[in-house]
Amino acid sequence: MPVSPPGAAITPDELTFGSGFAALPPAFYTRLMPTPLPAPYFVASSSRAAALVGIDPQALEQEDFVAVFTGNRVPDGAQPLAAVYSGHQFGVWAGQLGDGRAILLGDLDGPAGRMELQLKGAGKTPYSRMGDGRAVLRSSIREFLCSEAMAALGIPTTRALVITGSNQRVMRETIETASVVTRMAPSFVRFGSFEHWHSRDREEELRVLADYVIDTFYPDLRSAANPYKELLAEVTRRTARMIAGWQSVGFMHGVMNTDNMSILGLTLDYGPFGFMEAFDVNHICNHTDQGGRYSYANQVAVGHWNCYALGNALLPLIDSVDAAQEALDVYMPEFERKLDELLHAKLGLATVEEGDRALIDGLFTIMQASHVDFTLLFRRLGDLQREVPGADTATIDAPLRDLFIDRAAFDEWAVRYRARLVREAASDEARRTAMNGVNPKYVLRNYLAQQVIEQAHNGDYSGVRELLAVLEQPFDEHPAHEAWAALPPDWAAHLEVSCSS
Ligand SMILES: Nc1ncnc2c1ncn2[C@@H]1O[C@H](COP(=O)(O)OP(=O)(O)OP(=O)(O)O)[C@@H](O)[C@H]1O
Ligand SMILES: [Mg+2]
Numbered sequence: 080m081p082v083s084p085p086g087a088a089i090t091p092d093e094l095t096f097g098s099g100f101a102a103l104p105p106a107f108y109t110r111l112m113p114t115p116l117p118a119p120y121f122v123a124s125s126s127r128a129a130a131l132v133g134i135d136p137q138a139l140e141q142e143d144f145v146a147v148f149t150g151n152r153v154p155d156g157a158q159p160l161a162a163v164y165s166g167h168q169f170g171v172w173a174g175q176l177g178d179g180r181a182i183l184l185g186d187l188d189g190p191a192g193r194m195e196l197q198l199k200g201a202g203k204t205p206y207s208r209m210g211d212g213r214a215v216l217r218s219s220i221r222e223f224l225c226s227e228a229m230a231a232l233g234i235p236t237t238r239a240l241v242i243t244g245s246n247q248r249v250m251r252e253t254i255e256t257a258s259v260v261t262r263m264a265p266s267f268v269r270f271g272s273f274e275h276w277h278s279r280d281r282e283e284e285l286r287v288l289a290d291y292v293i294d295t296f297y298p299d300l301r302s303a304a305n306p307y308k309e310l311l312a313e314v315t316r317r318t319a320r321m322i323a324g325w326q327s328v329g330f331m332h333g334v335m336n337t338d339n340m341s342i343l344g345l346t347l348d349y350g351p352f353g354f355m356e357a358f359d360v361n362h363i364c365n366h367t368d369q370g371g372r373y374s375y376a377n378q379v380a381v382g383h384w385n386c387y388a389l390g391n392a393l394l395p396l397i398d399s400v401d402a403a404q405e406a407l408d409v410y411m412p413e414f415e416r417k418l419d420e421l422l423h424a425k426l427g428l429a430t431v432e433e434g435d436r437a438l439i440d441g442l443f444t445i446m447q448a449s450h451v452d453f454t455l456l457f458r459r460l461g462d463l464q465r466e467v468p469g470a471d472t473a474t475i476d477a478p479l480r481d482l483f484i485d486r487a488a489f490d491e492w493a494v495r496y497r498a499r500l501v502r503e504a505a506s507d508e509a510r511r512t513a514m515n516g517v518n519p520k521y522v523l524r525n526y527l528a529q530q531v532i533e534q535a536h537n538g539d540y541s542g543v544r545e546l547l548a549v550l551e552q553p554f555d556e557h558p559a560h561e562a563w564a565a566l567p568p569d570w571a572a573h574l575e576v577s578c579s580s
Contacts, residue, residue, distance in 0.1 A: 087135040091147040094134070096156040096185030100195065100266070103291055106284055107272075108160040113150025113182045114202025114212065116245035116257050121145050122216070122535065123543045124241040125227050127551060128263060131238065132189035132196070139241045148261045149243045150182060150201035157184040161204035165278055166271030166338030167388055169372055172278075176271065176338050177206025180214060183267065194263040196240065201259050213249045216242075217532045218580030219258035220543055221523075222349040224531075226262065228523045228550035229346055234324035235317070236346040237264040242543075244535075251579045256536075264345055268292055270389040271338035277392035289396055292342055307396035312406035315386045316413045317344025322382040323417035326375070327425065328522060329355030329453035333365035334578060335373050335381045337388045351576040354522040356567055357450035360443070366575040383410045424517045425457050426496075427510040429503060438499055441492050449483040452566055454522050456482055461514035463493070464507050465500040519553035520564045526571035527563055 088094050100108070126136035138144055146152040153159055161178035182201040186193050199222070200214030214222075219242050226239035240261040247257040268288070276285040293300050293310055303309040321344045325332065332339070333351035341347040353364030355375060363371045373381060390403045397403045422439050423431065446456060459479040467475050473486075476493060483489040503510065523546075531542035549557050557563070 087129075087133050087138075089135045089138040090141075091143050091152070091154040094154055094156070094187060096154065096158070096187060096196075097193065098158050099186050099193065099295060100162070100183060100268075100291075101158040101160055101185060104284075104287065106163075107288065108162045108178075108183075109205050110158060110160045111182070111204060112153060112159055113198055115151040116149050116243075116247050116259070119145050119149035119151060119243045119245045119259075122220070122242040122244050122258070122540050123223065123547060125223070125239055125547065125551075127230070128227065128238040128240045130189075131191045132187040132194050132240070132263065134240070144241075145243050148198065148241050149245065149259050150198050154184070159184055161206055162267065162272065163206060163275060164269050164271040164338055165275035166269070166336050167274070167385075168336040168338070169368070169370075170384075173336075173338075174278075175206070175275065176208075178204055179207040179210045180204070180212045181262075181267070186265075193265055194238075195265065195267060197262045197264075197267055199260045199262055200257065211249065213247075213257045214260065214580060215249050215251055215255035216244050216258040216535060217255060218350070219244075219260040220532050220535060221352075221528050221580075222262075223260050224528060224543065224547060224550060225349045225352060225523050226346075227547060228553065229330070231551050231553050232324075232328055232519060232522075234328065234330070234346060235321050235344055237262050237267070237341070239263070264341070264343065264347070266292070266296060266341075266343055267347070268342040269338050269347070270340040270342065270385055270392070271336075272342070273389060273392040274337060277395065282395050285392070286396055289393065296343060305397060305399075305402060307393055308399075308402045308406050311386070311390050311393050311397065311403060312409050314342055314344060314389060315407055315410050318382050318386055319410045319414035320344065320417045321346060322378055323414050323421060325378060326418055327421040328519065329358075329375070330522075331355065331362065331364040331373070331375050332378065333368065333373055333576070335378065335385060337385050340385045340389070350580050351578055353525055353576060355453040356524065356571075358443075358446040358453050358456070359450060360447055364576065366577040379414060382414070383407070386410055421517075425460075425514070427461065427503070427505070427514040428499070429505060429513075432499070432502070434499070438495055441495065445483065445485065445488045445492055448488060449485050451482045454519060454524075455564075455566065457518035458515070458520050458564075461511040461518060463496070463500075465497055465503075465510075516554050520556065521549050521553045521560075523550060524563075524567055524571070525574050525576060526567045529571075529574060 121140045124139040129136040163177040181199045184196045186195045203212030223239040229236040244258045300309040339348040351365035360376045534542040
């Protein structure tokens with residue numbers, strides 16, 4: 080359990096908000112107050128996120144913090160604002176968007192550096208368009224749990240500090256209740272924040288924003304011959320690494336619009352996301368995405384496409400198509416390098432050989448044919464013994480082998496894998512430990528989220544908190560929660576997640 084740092088804030092008045100983003104000229108945002116919710120209550124908090132900004136996690140349950148993180152009380156020094164941005168949605172230019180329900184309070188300096196705190200679902204803003212400015216408890220729980228789960232998996236992400244709720248009714252497909260999730264990130268600037276100014280031919284604002292991002296988050300790039308080109312290259316690299324991370328755990332974002340792409344390469348906006356269960360490379364997690372633009376396989380190319388949209392927006396500053404192209408060309412090599420590194424670790428291969436790619440591809444091919452559960456497969460792979468002299472491998476490998484409908488295909492692949500493992504120095508035991516440290520036992524399966532959401536709708540938040548505790552340590556054994564690592568139950572096959580949030 081992380082402990083709170085000495086001197087952790089126990090009242091909101093002990094928070095000292097800085098104004099990094101708010102110091103930009105007014106064109107970039109609208110200052111406004113969050114809209115209070117009636118009788119807010121505490122739902123859950125992340126002590127790990129709290130430690131990052133020096134807040135005593137226990138204090139988050141207190142009325143004064145609940146008021147602050149619902150938007151009912153604005154602490155001294157905070158300068159609440161909603162930022163403007165635009166973006167491409169499902170590949171089509173959508174024009175102006177902006178924080179339609181997210182309100183930035185300001186930033187806090189903590190042990191891990193500067194973090195902005197943003198209330199998602201805190202009321203209407205000038206960018207709300209037809210929306211009500213609210214988020215529902217269901218979607219806030221999903222965002223809260225997945226942000227913290229991804230952080231624990233080592234994938235760059237925005238964080239979630241706390242969720243509060245209110246009985247105020249909110250209309251979605253059915254009537255739900257309002258909730259606010261407080262997110263944290265060094266910055267919430269998006270690709271779409273740059274597209275916004277480029278689309279309006281406003282080079283001055285474009286430059287101010289790019290300079291702010293470079294000076295604050297990428298100071299090393301300042302001395303480069305063309306810092307804007309280097310910014311594009313670095314964001315492209317980070318995006319490629321983030322998506323390699325997604326692919327390696329079977330995470331599907333669901334709405335990779337350019338307004339949901341972070342300029343820091345963080346996973347941003349947990350809406351209709353999903354973790355791959357029965358493996359299908361073309362799986363689409365978002366029910367609304369009928370064309371499958373954001374399917375598991377397409378995420379890789381879409382990440383690149385989104386970087387092109389950013390590159391296009393930065394072009395007036397980079398001032399050379401060739402230079403921008405060069406910056407964008409780092410994407411595939413960086414993605415493949417990172418994915419290769421992650422997959423080697425997932426297979427317990429500490430060395431690299433020429434045939435490894437074919438071996439790994441072979442595994443994905445048989446996973447696809449048998450629609451094997453992604454998480455269970457990699458977790459059980461760690462149990463495979465390199466040598467089983469004279470023994471019946473079918474029996475020994477049963478828990479792993481039985482995940483495949485086509486067992487002969489698995490047997491064939493296992494022969495190749497064993498032959499490869501013989502050239503690894505690690506013992507079975509050492510390899511298993513290493514593999515269990517990178518292949519999670521627990522991921523946020525949709526049905527798990529659904530179960531704790533249903534409990535929460537009945538006023539019981541213990542499930543959210545328990546699931547968070549498990550997802551914070553996804554590589555460990557949690558004997559009391561063995562069931563959460565199992566294959567999804569039959570009813571889960573009918574779960575659909577959409578953009579409604
Ligand atoms: N209920 C709502 N009220 C007002 N605006 C909304 C609402 N839901 C979505 N929007 C706005 O619609 C646009 C696209 O929505 P999207 O679902 O990508 O974002 P989001 O989930 O609200 O926020 P974020 O990207 O900050 O996580 C954004 O401008 C967003 O602020
Ligand atoms: Mg969004």
